[in-house]
Amino acid sequence: MSSSPVIDVQGVWTRFGEALVHRDIDLVVHRGEMLGLVGGSGSGKTTLLREVVGLLKPTQGEVRLFGKSVVDASPDVQRDLRRRFGMLFQHGALFSALPVFDNIAFPLRELKRLDENLIRELVWMKLAMVELEPAHGRLMPAELSGGMIKRVALARALALEPELLVLDEPTSGLDPDRSENFVKLIRTLQRELNFTVIMVTHDLDTLAGLANRVAAMADQRIVALGTLQEVMAVDHPFVHRFFGGGRGLRAQAAQERAD
Amino acid sequence: MGEPASFTTEIRDGKRVIQLSGAWTLAWLPSPLAELDQQLQALAAEGVSWDLTSMVRLDSAGALLLWRAWGKQWPLAASIPEEHRHVLLRAESVPAATALPLVPAPTAVLGWLEWFGLRVLRAGSHLRDGLSLVGAILLDIFWLFTHPRETPFREFSATLYKSGALALPVTALVGFLIGIVLSYLSSLQLRLFGAETFIVNILGMSIIRELGPVLVAVLVAGRSGSAMTAQIGVMRVTEEIDALATMGVSRTLRLVLPKVMALALAMPLLVVWCSAAGIFGGLLAANIQLDLSWGFFIETLPRSVPLPNLWIGLSKGFVFGLLIGLIACHFGLRIKPNTESLSTKTTSSVVTSITVVILADAVFAIFTRNVGLPL
Numbered sequence: 089m090s091s092s093p094v095i096d097v098q099g100v101w102t103r104f105g106e107a108l109v110h111r112d113i114d115l116v117v118h119r120g121e122m123l124g125l126v127g128g129s130g131s132g133k134t135t136l137l138r139e140v141v142g143l144l145k146p147t148q149g150e151v152r153l154f155g156k157s158v159v160d161a162s163p164d165v166q167r168d169l170r171r172r173f174g175m176l177f178q179h180g181a182l183f184s185a186l187p188v189f190d191n192i193a194f195p196l197r198e199l200k201r202l203d204e205n206l207i208r209e210l211v212w213m214k215l216a217m218v219e220l221e222p223a224h225g226r227l228m229p230a231e232l233s234g235g236m237i238k239r240v241a242l243a244r245a246l247a248l249e250p251e252l253l254v255l256d257e258p259t260s261g262l263d264p265d266r267s268e269n270f271v272k273l274i275r276t277l278q279r280e281l282n283f284t285v286i287m288v289t290h291d292l293d294t295l296a297g298l299a300n301r302v303a304a305m306a307d308q309r310i311v312a313l314g315t316l317q318e319v320m321a322v323d324h325p326f327v328h329r330f331f332g333g334g335r336g337l338r339a340q341a342a343q344e345r346a347d
Numbered sequence: 348m349g350e351p352a353s354f355t356t357e358i359r360d361g362k363r364v365i366q367l368s369g370a371w372t373l374a375w376l377p378s379p380l381a382e383l384d385q386q387l388q389a390l391a392a393e394g395v396s397w398d399l400t401s402m403v404r405l406d407s408a409g410a411l412l413l414w415r416a417w418g419k420q421w422p423l424a425a426s427i428p429e430e431h432r433h434v435l436l437r438a439e440s441v442p443a444a445t446a447l448p449l450v451p452a453p454t455a456v457l458g459w460l461e462w463f464g465l466r467v468l469r470a471g472s473h474l475r476d477g478l479s480l481v482g483a484i485l486l487d488i489f490w491l492f493t494h495p496r497e498t499p500f501r502e503f504s505a506t507l508y509k510s511g512a513l514a515l516p517v518t519a520l521v522g523f524l525i526g527i528v529l530s531y532l533s534s535l536q537l538r539l540f541g542a543e544t545f546i547v548n549i550l551g552m553s554i555i556r557e558l559g560p561v562l563v564a565v566l567v568a569g570r571s572g573s574a575m576t577a578q579i580g581v582m583r584v585t586e587e588i589d590a591l592a593t594m595g596v597s598r599t600l601r602l603v604l605p606k607v608m609a610l611a612l613a614m615p616l617l618v619v620w621c622s623a624a625g626i627f628g629g630l631l632a633a634n635i636q637l638d639l640s641w642g643f644f645i646e647t648l649p650r651s652v653p654l655p656n657l658w659i660g661l662s663k664g665f666v667f668g669l670l671i672g673l674i675a676c677h678f679g680l681r682i683k684p685n686t687e688s689l690s691t692k693t694t695s696s697v698v699t700s701i702t703v704v705i706l707a708d709a710v711f712a713i714f715t716r717n718v719g720l721p722l
Binding site: 171172183184199206210214216280281 | 406
């Protein structure tokens with residue numbers, strides 16, 4: 089079981105009507121890797137992410153999570169599969185009708201086997217993990233700042249201690265300071281809980297701070313795959329634009345400092 | 348990885364040692380948990396020593412379970428590898444579930460008083476906000492007298508089309524069917540007395556004066572009122588109203604006023620339309636059921652239903668339209684940015700609209716009790 093890769097994308101084509109989004113994409117992510125997907129706007133990064141978590145079925149090809157197909161498996165298998173990863177949505181996607189506490193308790197209660205006291209202590213533990221206080225549990229999502237929304241959403245994504253964490257623009261809408269703290273938080277948690285990460289990001293600092301492997305998407309396919317240095321060395325117009333003008337070098341320097 | 352959480356008891360150097368093995372994670376803990384929980388607690392009470400060295404994985408749920416079994420303190424004798432120790436340390440830092448109640452307990456004795464007080468305060472805030480909305484609209488109207496170019500004609504005509512023109516089919520259908528039912532039921536009774544011709548009075552009076560306006564009001568409240576509340580609510584959630592404000596556009600002038608005015612105009616027109624459909628339906632049923640001729644019906648109608656009744660019906664339509672528009676916008680502006688609030692406020696908007704319309708109808712009935720009766 090441990091031999092099969094966490095994410096295995098094989099020959100995926102995606103078409104929306106006339107528009108071709110993905111052309112024969114292959115991507116493998118192994119346990120413990122932190123893969124960052126970069127690409128221009130509309131290059132199909134988020135679409136690929138949605139296909140990985142089974143929100144969208146590719147036109148052609150197959151996506152396997154932990155060795156099992158996400159969309160074709162029986163409902164029971166799918167449910168178990170979906171409990172093995174947590175997703176952090178770009179805008180948090182907190183349930184606006186529920187307070188923070190119930191948002192984090194939701195996936196735990198869905199298991200229907202934990203007693204309420206254990207759930208309560210687990211939620212407080214998750215809140216402490218993302219550096220929030222138990223008292224914050226009473227707040228409604230509408231009362232939270234952008235940084236807190238991300239933290240609560242992270243706590244909810246980690247509620248079941250998943251083996252895979254899927255991040256969609258984890259630091260968008262945060263100021264550089266908060267963004268750096270959030271990246272540090274995810275790194276610390278990753279070291280402790282040892283999960284695999286796949287993320288989509290526009291932010292080079294986030295990419296340098298989190299990813300140990302980078303995939304660059306352009307022209308409907310993955311044009312570069314490897315470490316940040318390797319990807320930056322690839323000769324492709326998108327790579328030049330994205331990492332050009334000293335941005336990439338700064339990010340690289342930051343990564344070296346962090347390591 | 349793939350090994351369920353389990354434990355074995357063995358004797359080492361004359362002491363009982365509990366050896367925990369497998370993955371102590373949410374996915375691998377046995378279901379139901381209570382049995383394991385009790386066994387662990389019983390063992391902990393005996394003061395055994397614990398060996399966690401062959402445990403494959405420990406997550407927060409497993410750690411909390413152990414920590415709880417240990418009575419929230421470190422056991423006297425235990426061998427815990429470093430990787431598991433830090434998970435347990437995190438469990439140690441969690442405050443006890445009983446230490447922090449989630450919601451403040453209500454004071455049982457005065458609970459009803461608090462409930463009642465909250466209700467009164469809420470009703471008060473509704474009245475205050477409603478009054479300030481009416482005030483803002485009146486100020487907008489006065490302001491428009493001096494700035495006629497700012498009149499929101501486009502929004503006005505859009506609302507008129509959406510809640511007036513598009514409501515024509517459904518109001519006609521409902522009016523027509525109610526007319527048929529009313530005429531059929533009344534004719535059965537009237538025939539007993541041989542007073543068939545009075546069907547014209549009953550139908551004309553009830554439909555033009557009462558049923559037309561109230562039916563249309565109920566339909567419009569459900570159709571347009573709810574849509575207006577939801578629209579304004581979503582605009583609040585997505586900060587569109589704030590965007591309007593930053594562009595110097597008054598929300599009452601651009602959003603509330605055209606809606607209220609368009610409904611106040613559309614409603615009387617719909618009342619005429621719906622009443623006509625109702626009377627036509629009644630006429631059809633009377634023609635079939637009582638063999639009443641079309642000519643007789645048309646001829647008798649103006650005599651048995653004097654003109655003031657039409658004016659009463661039209662002014663009811665106008666007032667109901669104003670009320671529905673105001674209530675819909677009032678509730679829309681009170682929506683908080685979450686899904687729950689959106690749904691409850693839309694529901695209360697429709698329920699309040701219909702209730703207020705029927706109350707207003709009763710007030711009309713009292714004040715017009717001597718008006719429009721056939722001589």
